[in-house]
Amino acid sequence: MGKGKKILIVGGVAGGASCAARARRMDEQAEIIVFERGPHVSFANCGLPYYVGDVIRREQSLLVATPGLFRTRFNIQVRLRSEVTAINRSRRTITVRDHENGKEYEESYDALVLSPGAAAVRPPVEGLDLPGVYSVRTIPDSQEIRQRIEDARAGRVVIIGGGYIGLEMAENLIRRNLRVTIVELQCQLMPLADPEMVVPIHQALTKRGADIRLGQEVTRVTRGAQGLLTVHLQSGETVDADAVILAVGVRPETRLAAEAGLELGPIGGIRVDERMQTSDPHIWAVGDAVEVYHVVTGTWAPMPLAGPANCQGRIAADVICGREARFRGVQGTAVVGVLDQVLAATGPSERVLKRLGLWESPLQCEKIYLHPGHHANYYPGAEVITIKLIFSRKDGRIISAQAVGKEGVEKRIDVISMAMQMGGTVFDLEEAEVCYAPQFGSAKDPVNLAGMIAANVLRGDVEVVHAPDLTAPPADVFILDVREPFEFKRGHVEGAVHIPLGDLRRRMHELPRDREIWVYCFVGQRSYVAARALRQHGFRAKNLSGGHRSLLMWQKAAALS
Amino acid sequence: MGKGKKILIVGGVAGGASCAARARRMDEQAEIIVFERGPHVSFANCGLPYYVGDVIRREQSLLVATPGLFRTRFNIQVRLRSEVTAINRSRRTITVRDHENGKEYEESYDALVLSPGAAAVRPPVEGLDLPGVYSVRTIPDSQEIRQRIEDARAGRVVIIGGGYIGLEMAENLIRRNLRVTIVELQCQLMPLADPEMVVPIHQALTKRGADIRLGQEVTRVTRGAQGLLTVHLQSGETVDADAVILAVGVRPETRLAAEAGLELGPIGGIRVDERMQTSDPHIWAVGDAVEVYHVVTGTWAPMPLAGPANCQGRIAADVICGREARFRGVQGTAVVGVLDQVLAATGPSERVLKRLGLWESPLQCEKIYLHPGHHANYYPGAEVITIKLIFSRKDGRIISAQAVGKEGVEKRIDVISMAMQMGGTVFDLEEAEVCYAPQFGSAKDPVNLAGMIAANVLRGDVEVVHAPDLTAPPADVFILDVREPFEFKRGHVEGAVHIPLGDLRRRMHELPRDREIWVYCFVGQRSYVAARALRQHGFRAKNLSGGHRSLLMWQKAAALS
Incomplete structure (x- = not known):
């Protein structure tokens, strides 16, 4: 049987690993080599916070596949500690530095797949290179953090960044009884979500003792006696910490692609088409390093999620092996558990x-x-x-x-x-x-x-207003609370008139026909019933969507920001 | 404001209750009256097994809405213990028997909605009317069962029927430390599912001591000393019980519709169109009493599920109130939890x-x-x-x-x-x-x-075979087990040749090129990789879908039936 095409894959986690395995299943003859800069291939990077939290106890558990498994099961070569330093597009080769022996060599390809992932963003802040400041991208990162927190001195940790990784780290550090401070530049945690939706997360964290500083920039980190770190905020405040976790996001690893002259997208990820092909027809790119099409917004941007990365890896492999396959883009489906x-x-x-x-x-x-x-x-x-x-x-x-x-x-x-x-x-x-x-x-x-x-x-059966509308309602709006008396007593919108839903029909004469009536209850259901009745009786009623509960969430979000 | 149309609703649970509330929201002027034969309106019949199991402790919890709530919140009259005994279509009235005072009266309608639900099927078996034999359709049913099992003597219960209700009752009776026997006419529990898929349920029940008799018909139930019941099976065996639960399914309550000459469907439920209208343009029907269109099979049949019932109730209300609304039919989405x-x-x-x-x-x-x-x-x-x-x-x-x-x-x-x-x-x-x-x-x-x-x-990348195919494979088929040695030793298909996936490529010469090769592993993933490799090397390989694990489930199902 003749020698097949030679497929090189740069980066062996998620998209890269999926691509390699899929390529083998599609093409038994191909020569497939995976280059991985780090000491591990195909590890579970989404599990790192839980490894720090000792929910996942053994490092071994994080290794989804080993080079040995790739070799025996898939006839795929994995070269660890092998950093690809250049793509030589005219010669169709890559330059590889073997960190075991320090030597560099070239390897030729018929198809090259870039899956270099993303790197932790490191803002230009003094002191982020100090010992005790960590990001959470690799198993060695996590081992260092584990080591640090198992060290008796580490009792306080500052997490810079309140997004997915920051919050997962917060949960896991709280689980290990550390005192956690979260510093977030935006005026809310989880800036990808809306502020009112994040309130329960914020409350769960503060209830467990987390100290959350929103709208705060870190200006520098300094190191004092016994290695104690001090995080300086723009407000002038300082927070002492035994360790600092840097989790302000990731940026696509595009150095290799950029140096090779491959087209980058507007946000700075590698630009690919729906077949995951870059501007060079022999080079594909997948995973956190690429910009993907967002099917809702119609924009191109990185979307560092494991599911789409795996999907893209499969698609690149299919296309390389001569099949029709297209990536539909992403819509940004994600979940985070916090306490x-x-x-x-x-x-x-x-x-x-x-x-x-x-x-x-x-x-x-x-x-x-x-x-x-x-x-x-x-x-x-x-x-x-x-x-x-x-x-x-x-x-x-x-x-x-x-x-x-x-x-x-x-x-x-x-x-x-x-x-x-x-x-x-x-x-x-x-x-x-x-x-x-x-x-x-x-x-x-x-x-x-x-x-x-x-x-x-x-269908026009009801019109809704929203919590923020209540902060500055039109002057003549009439606000109607249709909850039970005990609920009204516990707290209500200032100036609201109280008529429980059960009394509404016989007390409708108390309501103004010449003013807009905004009705609310606890969650918006009784007030919907009330609004329907009022509208049919000729009143101009609107319903507060989500009711008093949504209002409280919105007020809390506003107070926090 | 003028008097609106008069909407009568027969049956105030699920579909009927949803219809009533929706009709009010759509039409504030309508006169809406709900007739309910039983003592409760809008109760949670899906909760009854859990009320028996004391997971739901208070009967009160089962009452989703009360007549008072219907009155005050929706201006809807609910008449309890009011049995509708006839529909007088020419006069557009119904005859109602008030069980409080034994009197009968007529009530006129502009629109009539039938939501009578379904009744427990009572097979023509001697003794099913004895004290101690219960069905589980109403709150009083459940109260009687609770009473019976809280009575110190009740230690053994026979459940006739192994479908949804039978299994939910089994779980709840086991939870209350009763010894449970399940007698099912079919050769598997949950006859709506496939036999191999039910195996884990069967095993969970037997592990907790349930005695399951499949393919067994109950011929009669007799009553002995101290009220002890004996369930006689067709096999000649008998099972003693302190209580018997009858759960062999439900049949649509169509008496009223049939007597009024409304069209019934082929399976015997009330026939409705996609607007939930019966053959009489002034009468609608919803819920367990109707036959619905199954979007996958294209057949009409009852589908006693609460979700669709509620949806149908809303649609009937919309149509009655002059809107366009259509029920798309059902696809039969359901879940049962057992232990x-x-x-x-x-x-x-x-x-x-x-x-x-x-x-x-x-x-x-x-x-x-x-x-x-x-x-x-x-x-x-x-x-x-x-x-x-x-x-x-x-x-x-x-x-x-x-x-x-x-x-x-x-x-x-x-x-x-x-x-x-x-x-x-x-x-x-x-x-x-x-x-x-x-x-x-x-x-x-x-x-x-x-x-x-x-x-x-x-896509033709792999062909699959299934567990039953292995019972009588073609004479010359070659069966290949690609699991690890320790797995093979624990049990394998008789006659299977063992080559672990990791050794496959260098041992391919051991495999026949002129025979079909059926490959399997534990769950079908490694064997898929093997099958892909073999096919590309010119072998005629097929994969056992779901692997040895599916085979074991299938074998267990076959052994049980």
């Missing part, structure tokens, strides 16, 4: 949509909130899920969803994500047929309820 | 598809099995989910899916159900973008893997 809270999302947040100038036009976004139980409320243990659904007023197309709660959160986002992928509308959610038994869901599942509430808006 | 196992499905089983004559043509079904972890295997606590995906060879359209396991089971079925609803294919599952963090899923989620495995079959 007892789970936050999941698919599609862009309101904040991102507004920043990109897409909210009003062309997408014509509307949003609704709801707070259903994760399963039937009559079955013990129902936990509230807060869902925010964003959809288009034009056609009901689902644009995005965010959910936060303790249980069943990512399930609902997964279902909505699937609907979005298929071009689904809120009407499709309304009639979604999902599993129901009282311990798993409700006869009207949260997914159905989200669809129903949105569909009610689209 | 530590969860079984969920969407779409018809292989058994049902074959019984309906749809398997080969027109649907051209193929199936695959997989056994992924419910989350990343490197994160502690991953539990296996066994998934069976049925799809069309024609176009990859998803036809159905079943899944069983301990965790994350119904989540995957919900996602697949959503994809099916949108007309999705296995290729859509392959590229589904779902939430991933190691405690929630995998970078290649079980949903993705199911899609990938099915897509590999459709």
Whole structure:
């Protein structure tokens, strides 16, 4: 049997490893070599925070595959500690530095796949190179952090960055009884989500003693006696720490691609087409290093997620092996667990949509909130899920969803994500047929309820207002609270008139016919019933979406920022 | 304001209650009256087994809404203990018997909605009317059972029927330390699922001491001293019991509709169109009493599920109130939890598809099995989910899916159900973008893997054989086990030749080129890699879908039946 094509893969984690294995399954004759700069191939980088937290106890568990397994199972060569330093496109070779012996050599390719991943962003802040400052990208990084916190002196840790990695690290360090301070430049944790949706995460962390500093920039880190670090904030405050975790995000590793003259995208990732091909027809790129097409926003940007990376690796392999395959792009479906809270999302947040100038036009976004139980409320243990659904007023197309709660959160986002992928509308959610038994869901599942509430808006059955509207309502607006007396007493909107829903029909004469009436209850359901009744009786009623509960979340978010 | 139309609703649970509330929201002027034969309106019938099991402790919890709430919140009259005995279509009235005072009266309607539900099937077996024999349809039923089992004498219960209700009752009675015998006429539990998929449920029950008698008919029940019941089986065996639970299914309550001359469907439920309208344009019907269109099989049949019932109630209300609304039909998405196992499905089983004559043509079904972890295997606590995906060879359209396991089971079925609803294919599952963090899923989620495995079959990359094929393989088939030696030693297919995957490439000369080679491993992944390599080297290799694990499930199912 003749010698097949030679496929070189730079980077053996996630996309690279998937690409290599898929290429072998597609082409038994190909020569496939994976070059990995680090000491491990195909390790579970999403598990690193949990390895630090000792949830994953053995480093071994993080090794999804070893070079030996690649060799025996797939006939794939893996070269560890082998750094690819240059691509010589005219000769179709790469230059490799073998860190075992310091030697450099060239290796030729028919197809080259770049899967170099992303590196931790290191802002130009003095002291981030000090011992005791770590990022969390590799197994050695995590081992060093473990070592440091198992060292008796380490009791306080400052985490710079309140995104996915920062919060997963916070959970794991709290689990190990360390005192955690999180410093976040933005005025909220999880800047990819909307501020009100992050409130339960913020509260869970502070309840467990985390010290969260929002809207704060780190100006420098200094080192004092016994290696104690001090983190200096722009406000002038300082926080002492035994260790500092740098988790302000990642940037695509594009040096190799850029030096080889491959086209980069507008945000600075490697530019690829939907076949994962770069501007050089012999070179493909996958994973955290590339810019991908966002199917909702229509923009190109890096999306450092493991699922799409694996998918891209398979697609690159298919294309190299002569098949038709196309990557559909991403919609940004992700989840983070922080202590007892789970936050999941698919599609862009309101904040991102507004920043990109897409909210009003062309997408014509509307949003609704709801707070259903994760399963039937009559079955013990129902936990509230807060869902925010964003959809288009034009056609009901689902644009995005965010959910936060303790249980069943990512399930609902997964279902909505699937609907979005298929071009689904809120009407499709309304009639979604999902599993129901009282311990798993409700006869009207949260997914159905989200669809129903949105569909009610689209059909013009109800108009909604949102919590921020209450901060500066039109002068003559009449605010109506239809909750029970005990709820009203516990706290209500200033100036709200209180008529419980059960009394509403016989007390309608108390309401003004010449003013807009904004109705609210605890979660927006009773007030929806009230608003429907009022509208049919000739009143101009609008419903506060998500009710008092959404208002409290929004107020808390505003207070924190 | 003028008097609106008069809407009468027969039956105030699920579909009826949803219809009433929706009708009010749509039409503030309508007069809406709900007639409920029993003492409760809108109670949680899906919760009854858990009320018996004392998971739900208070009867009060089962009451989703009360007549008072309907009155004050929705201005809806609820008449309890009011049995509708006749529909007088020409006069557009119903005859109602008030069981409080024994009087009968007529009530006129503009629109009538029938939501009478379904009744427990009572086979013509002697003794099913004895004290101590119960069905589980109402709160009073459940109270009686609770009473009986809280009575010190009740230690043994026979459950007749191994479907949803039977198994939920089994779990709850085991939870209360009763000895449970399940008698099922079919040769498997959960006859709506495929036999191999039910094995983990069967094993979980027997592990907890349940005595399961499959393929057994109850011929009579007799009553002895101190009220002890004896259940007589066709085999001649008898089982003594302090109580007997009858759970052999439900049949639509169609007496009222039939007596009024409304059209019934072929299976005997009330026939409705997609607007939930019966053959009388002034009468609608919803819920367990109607036959619904099954979107996959194209057949009409009852589908007693709470989700669709609620959806139908809303649609009937919308149509009555002058709106366009259509019920899309059902695909049969359901879940049952039994002890530590969860079984969920969407779409018809292989058994049902074959019984309906749809398997080969027109649907051209193929199936695959997989056994992924419910989350990343490197994160502690991953539990296996066994998934069976049925799809069309024609176009990859998803036809159905079943899944069983301990965790994350119904989540995957919900996602697949959503994809099916949108007309999705296995290729859509392959590229589904779902939430991933190691405690929630995998970078290649079980949903993705199911899609990938099915897509590999459709693209012709691999041919699959199934466990039953191994019972009578073609004479010259060569069976190859590519697992590790320790796995092979633990048990293997008789006559299988053992070459671990890692040795396969250098030992290919040992394999026959003139015979079909059936390759297997533990779950079908390594054997897929082997089959791909073998095919490219000119061998005629096929993969055992789901591997040895699927084989064991199938063998166990065959042994039980």
